[in-house]
Amino acid sequence: MRVKAGYLAGLATLAVCAVIVHAMPSGGTVSGKVTYEGTPAKQKPIDMSKEPSCAKQHATPITTETVVTGSNNTLDNVVVYVSAGVPDENAPGQVVKFEQKGCQYIPHVLAFQVNQTLEISNADQTSHNIHPLPKVNREWNKSQPPGSAPISEKYDKPEFIPVKCNIHPWMHGNFAVMKNSHYAVTQGEGGFSLANLPPGKYTITAWHESYGDQSQDVTISGSETKTVNFVFKAKPY
Amino acid sequence: MGKFFAVILVVVTLASAYPIVTHKYVQPVDISTHGHAIDEQLADTMAEGGFAFVGAQLLLAFFVWKFSSRKDGSKVKHLPGGAKLVVATAFILVGTEVLALGVLGQKAWADVYFTPPKADALQIQSQAGQFAFYFRYPGADGKFAPLHPDKIDEGNGNYFGLDPANDVEARDDIVAAELTIPVNREIHLLLHAKDVGHSFYVRELRIQQDFVPGLDLSLHFTATKTGKYEIVCTQLCGLGHYNMKAYLNVLPQEDFEKWLKDRAAEQ
Secondary structure (H helix, E strand, O other): OHHHHHHHHHHHHHHHHHHHHOOOOOOOOEEEEEEEEEEOOOOEEEEOOOOOHHHHHOOOOOOOOOOOOOOOOOEEOOOOEEEEEOOOOOOOOEEEEEOOOOEEOOEEEEEOOOOOOEEEEEEEOOOEEEEEEEOOOOOOOOOEEOOOOOOEOOOOOOOOEEEEOOOOOOEEEEEEOOOOOOOOOOOOOOOOEEEOOOOEEEEEEEEEOOOEEEEEEEOOOOEEEEOEEEEEEEEEO | HHHHHHHHHHHHHHHHHHHHHHHOOOOOOEEEHHHHHHHHHHHHHHHHHHHHHHHHHHHHHHHHHOOOOOOOOOOOOOOOOOHHHHHHHHHHHHHHHHHHHHHHHHHHHHHOOOOOOOOOOOOEEEEEEEEEEEEEEHHHHHOOOOOOHHOHHHHHHHHHOOOOOOOHHHHHHEEOEEEEEEEEEEEEEEEOOOOEEEEEEEHHHHHEEOOOOOEEEEEEEEEEEEEEEEEEEEOOOOOOOHOOOEEEEEEEEHHHHHHHHHHHOOO
């Protein structure tokens, strides 16, 4: 009986260890915050009265989203990614979703990998015509009437791509097509975390649609967590 | 068979005239100071055209009834002077009618399009682009800042191409997606096309004017009734043309001022 209990305890310990090992990052982590200094441009309310089915979805008008800030000068919708130091990776099988809802792109900034399947859907009662404007990838624009099937697309080169709707001029979003899986988009309070980085030297880049990009080098040894913060200069106009 | 055709002609003619004569099609409400002249001109045109149409059709029916089944073998009689005289008479009659309509109608037209607006007219600029209208008010300084097409950034709410970083005048310009105007005040609307040809049409204002890319056209009008009316694009401008519209909001002066103040705070 005692032997059996010993076995069970051993098995349980093993299981717990396995869970811990699995949950632990297999390398170092780079984390930090993106903030701004200065006065960012005032975001303007969007008048959608010409599209009543969209206008009624917003109790108060939504605003433009070219600069989205959080408390304590934090900056959202910044793509933070490893621009050098890791090899290019194949796309994961997971599909990323981009939605048109209330005549707005959700999310405003969508990051995904080269050749990863992008699924674009229209939840509105009106037609949209999605038109991403790449410079190095193939350009296309597609109409999507209400109730139609999602559109599947892929991009085969890394690029930041502005997205517009050919029918609703105020609709604006961004695709960030990444070379590897080490990226994050700041949400809420400007925070980001890039995990699972094996020991080595990396270049971390932060990209913002209005403020451009900036990079910092960081060296990771073991499973340490390094802090990298970015500060963008905001302009009122 | 000929007599049957004559009967059908009379029935079709009278049935077509009936809804017009009895005013079955109601005109949309007229909210402009010049609209009555346009309506009168339309009524005159409809009356003249209507009389000519009904008269010609009934005359045709009469001749068909009288002569279609003739089998007595007698020679056809022509009007003296032959076909040439008939054609010439028709030309003169129709020409006179068209000329008369033109001479009578030029006043209605010229009052809207060929007279300058009053000096105190409220200037508003409209920009038409695929597939929306935007309107710009000069703001506190009373001046429109220059436009820089390269600065147009619709995702950022910069529909006109303003450059507030370098043009101080641009900072107070008010941009809205609805044309809001005060009642009983003359509006001088400057039309500017961003991309292709569009058209500004408000049926209640009895105004329709094309936007032509590269040309600065203008309109002036005075709205006399408050309310919300539809502005539609009436020039096929592309895939989303069906969806290109905006609203005209005619407000009492004090409501307009409040609206303008609220918009100014948003810029």
